[in-house]
Amino acid sequence: MATKESWGSRVGLVLAMAGNAVGLGNFLRFPVQAVNNGGGAFIIPYLVSFLVMGIPLLWIEWSMGRFGGKFGHHSTPFIFDSLDKRRFWKYFGVFGIWTNLAVAAYYCYIESWTMSYVIHSLARSFSGLTQLQVANFFRDYVDINTTTTGIPYEAVIFYILCLLLNTWILSRGLSGGIEKTAKIGMPLLILFGFFLALRGLTLGTSGATPTHPDANAWAGINFLWNPQFDSLANPKVWLAAAGQIFFTLSVGMGTIHCYAAYVNQKHDIALNAMSAGWMNEFVEVVLGSLIVIPIAAGYLGLDWVKANAGFGMAFQTMPYLFENWGPFFATMGGVFWFGLLFFAGITSSLAMGTPWMGFMQDEFKWSRNKSAWSFGTVVLILGLPTVFLFNYGVFDEYDYWAGTVSLVVFALAESVLFAWIFGMDKGWDAITSGADMKVPTTYRFIIKYITPVFLLFVFIGSVFSPLNGDWAGAISSLMNGNGWVLDNGSLIKQVMSTGLREQIHAATDAAQRAVLEQRLFYISAARVLLALIFAGICGLVYIAYKQRKLEGRIS
Amino acid sequence: MTTGAIIMMIVTMGIVTAFTAYFFFKILKTPQEKLPPDDNKG
Numbered sequence: 001m002a003t004k005e006s007w008g009s010r011v012g013l014v015l016a017m018a019g020n021a022v023g024l025g026n027f028l029r030f031p032v033q034a035v036n037n038g039g040g041a042f043i044i045p046y047l048v049s050f051l052v053m054g055i056p057l058l059w060i061e062w063s064m065g066r067f068g069g070k071f072g073h074h075s076t077p078f079i080f081d082s083l084d085k086r087r088f089w090k091y092f093g094v095f096g097i098w099t100n101l102a103v104a105a106y107y108c109y110i111e112s113w114t115m116s117y118v119i120h121s122l123a124r125s126f127s128g129l130t131q132l133q134v135a136n137f138f139r140d141y142v143d144i145n146t147t148t149t150g151i152p153y154e155a156v157i158f159y160i161l162c163l164l165l166n167t168w169i170l171s172r173g174l175s176g177g178i179e180k181t182a183k184i185g186m187p188l189l190i191l192f193g194f195f196l197a198l199r200g201l202t203l204g205t206s207g208a209t210p211t212h213p214d215a216n217a218w219a220g221i222n223f224l225w226n227p228q229f230d231s232l233a234n235p236k237v238w239l240a241a242a243g244q245i246f247f248t249l250s251v252g253m254g255t256i257h258c259y260a261a262y263v264n265q266k267h268d269i270a271l272n273a274m275s276a277g278w279m280n281e282f283v284e285v286v287l288g289s290l291i292v293i294p295i296a297a298g299y300l301g302l303d304w305v306k307a308n309a310g311f312g313m314a315f316q317t318m319p320y321l322f323e324n325w326g327p328f329f330a331t332m333g334g335v336f337w338f339g340l341l342f343f344a345g346i347t348s349s350l351a352m353g354t355p356w357m358g359f360m361q362d363e364f365k366w367s368r369n370k371s372a373w374s375f376g377t378v379v380l381i382l383g384l385p386t387v388f389l390f391n392y393g394v395f396d397e398y399d400y401w402a403g404t405v406s407l408v409v410f411a412l413a414e415s416v417l418f419a420w421i422f423g424m425d426k427g428w429d430a431i432t433s434g435a436d437m438k439v440p441t442t443y444r445f446i447i448k449y450i451t452p453v454f455l456l457f458v459f460i461g462s463v464f465s466p467l468n469g470d471w472a473g474a475i476s477s478l479m480n481g482n483g484w485v486l487d488n489g490s491l492i493k494q495v496m497s498t499g500l501r502e503q504i505h506a507a508t509d510a511a512q513r514a515v516l517e518q519r520l521f522y523i524s525a526a527r528v529l530l531a532l533i534f535a536g537i538c539g540l541v542y543i544a545y546k547q548r549k550l551e552g553r554i555s
Numbered sequence: 556m557t558t559g560a561i562i563m564m565i566v567t568m569g570i571v572t573a574f575t576a577y578f579f580f581k582i583l584k585t586p587q588e589k590l591p592p593d594d595n596k597g
Contacts, residue, residue, distance in 0.1 A: 010587045014579070040563045047567070218556050225567075226560040267587050275578035282575040286568050436585050 005074075005262055005368070008175035010272070013263070016174075016182040017276035018283075019347025020255050022189065024110060025247045026284040026344060028314050031224065031293045035309045037240045038231030039223045043285070045232065045241035049454070050249075050281065053242060056443060056451040057251040057411055058277045060418045062269040063430035065260025074261040074358025076254040077541045078548075080414070083422040090541055092417075095410040096254020097359055098534045100352035101375075102402030103253070104166075105383035106395050107352065109155075111345035112162035113141070113315060114338045116154070121334025125149075126319040127327065134320035138312070142390050159387050160380070166346065167376030170353045171369045174262060178350050185343035186279075192340040193287035196333070199325075200294035207299040207324060220297025220305060224289050236469035239461040242454065243404075248284055249277060252407035252414075255351040258358050270435035283344075291337075295321055314341065353379075363544035382533065385526060392522040393500075400494060401530055408462065412455040419448045465490035497523060 007013040034042040068079030076096025080089040120126065125148070126134055140146040147154050169177040203217035231237050246252055260269060292313055297305045299321045308317070314337075322333035353375045360371040386395040418427050424444060432439050466474030467485040478484050486492055488499035500520050507513040548554050 010582060010585075014582055040560060043563065043567055221564065222556040222560045224560075225564040226557050227563050268585075271578065271581060271585075275575075275582045278571070278575040278578050281571050285571045289564075436581065 005174045006264075007262055008179050010267075012175065012179035012183055013259070014272055014275045014279070015186045016178050016347070016351070017256065017259055017272065018279040019182040019186050019343075020259065020351035021248065021250045021276060021280035021348075022186070022283045022344050023248075023250070023348040024107075024314075024341055024345055025244075026280070026288045027193075027291060027341060028311050029247060030244060030284045030288045031291075032309045032311070032313075033240050033244050034224050034289070035293060035306065037237045038228045038234070040225040040227040041229055041231040042237060042241060043225070044227070044229075045238045046244060049238075049242040049245040050277075052446055052450045053454045053458075054245045054249050054251065055274070055277060056447045057415065058249060058256065058273040059270065059431045059439070059443070060415060060427075060447065060451075061251060061256035062260040062263075062273045063427065064414065064418060065257035066263045066265065066267075066269050067430050068257065069261035069263065070265055072362060074258055074362055075355040076257050076414075077359065078362070078544075079257050079261065080417060081545075083417055086421075087545070089417060089421075090545065091538055092410070092413045093254070094534060094537045094541055095406050095413075096257060097355045097537050098530075099253050099402050099406045099410065100255060100355050101378055101382060101533060101537075102398050102406075102530055104349055104352040104375075104379045106386040106398045106403075107345065108162050108166060108349050108379060109159050109383060109386055109390075109395070111166075111342060111349055112155070112158040114342040114345060115162055116141070116158040117315060117319070117338040118335055118342060120148070121319065121322075121331055121338060124327070124331060126323060126334070127330070129320065129323075131317070131320045135312075135316040137319075138315045144388060144390075156384075156387055159383065163376050163380055163383070166349050166353065167372050169346075169350055170357060170375065171372035173368055174354075178354070181350060182347050185347050189340050189343040189347075190283065190287070192336040192343075193283065193291070195336050196295070196340070197287050197290035199333070200290040200298070203294060203298035205298075209299075212299065212301045212304070214301045214303070215297065215299050216302065217294040217298030219302040220294040221290070223297075223302055223306075224293055234469075235461065235471040239458060239465075239469075242458045246407050246411070246458075247403075248280060250348065250351065252409075252411035253352070254355045254410070258354045259351065261358065266434050268434050268436040270431055270439050271437040274437065292318070299324060359540075359544075363540070363547065378533075382529070385522075385529065389522050389526075392519045394522055394526045397523050397526045398530065401527070405462070405491065408455065408459050412452065412459055415447070415452045415455055419452060424448050463491040 064079055064083065068074070068082050071082050073079045073082055075093070077090040077093035080093035081087065083089065126137070129137065137148055141148050141155055144153055144155055151157060169181055171177065200217060201221070205216045207217065208215040250256065263269060293305055293309070296313060296317060318337055319334055322330040322337070324330075325333055353372065356375045356378070357368065357371040360366040360374060361368065366374070386398055424447065427447070428444055464484065465487045467487045469487065474484050488502070493499065497520060500516065500523070504513060504516045504520065507516055
């Protein structure tokens with residue numbers, strides 16, 4: 001079956017690619033990472049990571065995608081396969097499908113919260129609630145045994161509605177579905193973001209109350225931007241900054257390859273990649289830094305923000321803060337905030353559907369409709385455990401393996417494949433061919449040497465992360481012959497679930513112990529499920545490879 | 556707000572906004588003719 005997909009316009013492609021990158025993390029993860037890693041100093045390693053790791057990876061992935069598209073490949077297994085004679089690369093490419101299925105499973109769940117919270121904002125569900133009640137509203141929402149609206153299984157219903165919407169848009173195709181959504185979603189997201197950022201910037205001390213007399217939005221902005229140069233010597237800050245660049249640009253996932261595979265060989269990718277990448281940075285650095293932290297510091301004070309900064313603020317705190325704006329503006333604030341998060345989420349989750357669809361269409365001749373609905377079905381099967389077992393840590397387990405570890409492994413493999421196996425001569429041609437901008441030649445050196453080394457450090461840093469991220473202390477302990485004490489967040493300890501096992505061991509109450517053991521069981525089951533999906537995709541790649549061999553379609 | 560924070564914020568936001576605007580306007584100025592992808596062989 002011929003592949004008829006193509007992008008409708010260059011602006012549409014750039015907006016879709018920017019939408020792929022702009023996600024919930026731009027507004028929720030970036031400011032929290034900055035607060036937890038030295039405030040203003042964080043921006044320096046963050047921008048350095050963008051220049052030496054983010055931009056090179058964008059160019060690598062765009063050029064790999066367009067190169068693979070020449071041979072009719074729209075997903076990473078056979079895009080990787082086309083870059084080297086050795087056949088094992090296609091199994092590294094499996095990460096580029098698996099990651100998206102697993103991440104979409106829990107990402108669509110967060111997206112469904114934003115859908116639901118837009119409706120709750122319009123319905124004024126948070127009116128008159130205390131801060132604790134708003135926080136409990138969210139806790140009840142994700143607890144499927146309770147309901148916030150009287151609708152049983154509200155969280156499940158919204159999750160399925162969200163998945164149906166994603167699947168329907170995907171079934172409309174690249175230009176008819178994804179591109180149209182990006183053309184509507186991205187401008188609206190920026191508009192909503194401007195409104196909220198303006199409020200964050202102008203709030204000042206007007207939100208101070210007798211309960212929070214020190215509340216000051218500018219103190220929040222000051223903390224975010226005040227450069228503390230001494231923290232630049234801390235590897236923990238650099239690793240956090242590099243990690244944020246990964247998440248924010250959606251590199252190491254396989255989505256960029258897939259979108260770029262539908263770009264004509266004569267067309268530019270260098271400028272497109274820059275435009276989409278910088279647009280993401282604008283949303284993150286300019287808008288993302290001026291919303292959550294300043295507004296929260298403006299009503300609750302900086303000390304509260306430092307103690308409570310985290311993902312939950314978006315749903316557990318922001319609706320309460322908007323209520324300070326009066327009924328009309330509180331509704332508007334809620335709709336804008338959760339609407340913004342919804343558009344950020346859906347433009348990313350749609351991108352996660354395309355590698356699977358491209359693979360099934362290319363290799364098994366499935367129609368667009370069939371491949372879109374099969375994506376929805378697989379994500380539903382994978383996602384329901386995150387919904388029903390949210391409080392047992394299944395959601396976090398998916399996020400750790402698929403949304404964190406997998407990205408680094410995949411990016412490291414692709415940077416080595418591109419720069420060292422495919423070769424920088426051919427790689428440079430792939431990047432600069434048809435380019436509408438002059439690509440700085442220093443990037444030839446950066447892509448070949450700096451980016452893989454940088455990625456290797458990020459990987460090693462996550463495998464051997466020392467206790468409390470104290471690298472200086474760990475190195476000195478090692479030098480003194482006292483060994484290297486790993487943090488429970490390190491990859492090695494995560495594999496062994498050390499933190500949870502320690503909690504089980506320390507539990508004195510039998511009921512508490514039983515809950516923790518149940519949590520360990522569900523986490524292990526989630527790992528098995530993820531591993532089975534990975535093995536299943538490897539199996540499909542193997543079948544497709546055999547089929548290609550039979551038909552003489554191996555490039 | 557401290558002077559350091561104000562400078563850091565304005566300089567960083569200025570650089571990011573300038574690059575974003577520059578690249579996006581360059582895209583708008585050079586729209587590409589609509590060509591199909593090269594893979595219609597599937």
